[in-house]
Every structure is written in C-alpha cells, then in structure tokens.
Amino acid sequence: MPKSSRHRAVVLNIFSLLVVLELSQNSRADDASMKKLVEQVVTAGGGEARLLKLFRMKERLAVSSDPSVKGNERVSVLEPPKHWWLGKNDRVKNEKEPATFLVWGWTLNALVDEKSNLQSLDEIKINDKPAFGIRVSETITPPMDLYFDQEAKRLARIQWRTDRHEFSDWKEADGAWYASKCVGYKLATGKQWYQTEILELERLKELPAGLTRE
Secondary structure, three states: HHHHHHHHHHHHHHHHHHHHHHHHHHHHHHHHHHHHHHHHHHHHOHHHOOOOOOOOOOOOEEOOOOOOOOOOOOOOOOOOOEEEEOOOOHHHHHOOOOOHHHHHHHHOOOHOOOOEEEEEEEEEEEEOOEEEEEEEEOOOOOEEEEEEEEEOOEEEEEEEEEEEEEOOOOOOOEEEEEEEEEEEEEEOOOOEEEEEEEEEEEEEEOOOOOOOOO
C-alpha cells in the first residue's frame, strides 16, 4: 500500500474511533440524565417502593363531550398492565382492554420496568407551565408519551394512540401520590370524550377472593 494511502487509512481509523467514543460518552450522559428524571418523578409519586401495583379504586366516569355530565360510579381492581377486573370480569383477558397500559403509565411503574426503553422528549407547556416528556417503548406499543410538570415533577399529561389525557387533583393513599382526576381528548378534534374522578383508592396486599389471574 502506498504511504499516502496508509496515512489516510490511519487517519480514518482514528476519526472513526473518536466518533465511537463520543457517541458512547453521549449515550452514557443521556442514560444518566434519564435516570435522574425518572428518579425525580418517581420520588414525587412517593418512591418506587410505594408505587401502586395491585389496588382497588372507586371512580366516577362520564363518557361524554359535555363537561357537566356527572357520570356513573364503578369499582375496579387493577394490576396493570396485565389485569383490570370489573366485578369478576378481567377486561384485559376478555375485552383486550388497551387502557390498562394507560393506567400502568399513570402509576409510573412503566418507567421503572427494566424492559422499558425510555427517550427524552422536547419540553412543552401545559396550562402555561413548562413540562418535560418521557417516551416509553418496547413494553408499550405504540410508544406512550408521558409529560411531567417541570417544577412539581408530577404527571400532567399522557399522549397515546389517538388520545390525550390531562391529569390533576393530586391525592395520597398509603404513601403513593396519584392524580385523581383525568380528562381525555381526541387528538384529531381536540374535543373531550370522557372525564373520570377517583373517589376512593386502596392498595391491596393480595387479590380479593373470587378473582383469578389467568
């Protein structure tokens, strides 16, 4: 090989190595930054040990574009993302209910699942307040975008599939902090299509009698 060609090859190899090292350093920095964000939002939710995994909730749900509609009460037992019981009916098994992943995101457990791939999103404003976003993929399909209030580090919005879900009115149950109100909007029209309020929430240590995991 001519001397000039060997020189170019050496330069290219060094350049390639520098690019790889820079990408590796950037990746580690991004991982550290994401880890810090997740720690902050999970801490705001009460800490990873207190996140809701199996729980019973009583809610008032109104599927309507009219905010004045009061809606009806229902009681659910949830173990997202795999189970959501209404009475003895497991909605995930029998109805293939995708909203169980929405609940999983709301509990923040999707963020700490080791199989989740997390990606930072551009900052936006929600109700004139800055919010940062985290996209969850691999464990949720299609990817789910969660947005958190920049100051409080609490969940403000989930955007997923064809809907946007706005959260408010934070409450505490057995060390877990959760948004007790949610209003859902269709992305295509921007119009409300449901609203729900959690009236009661109880952490469960075991599955209630009569319910089964299959």
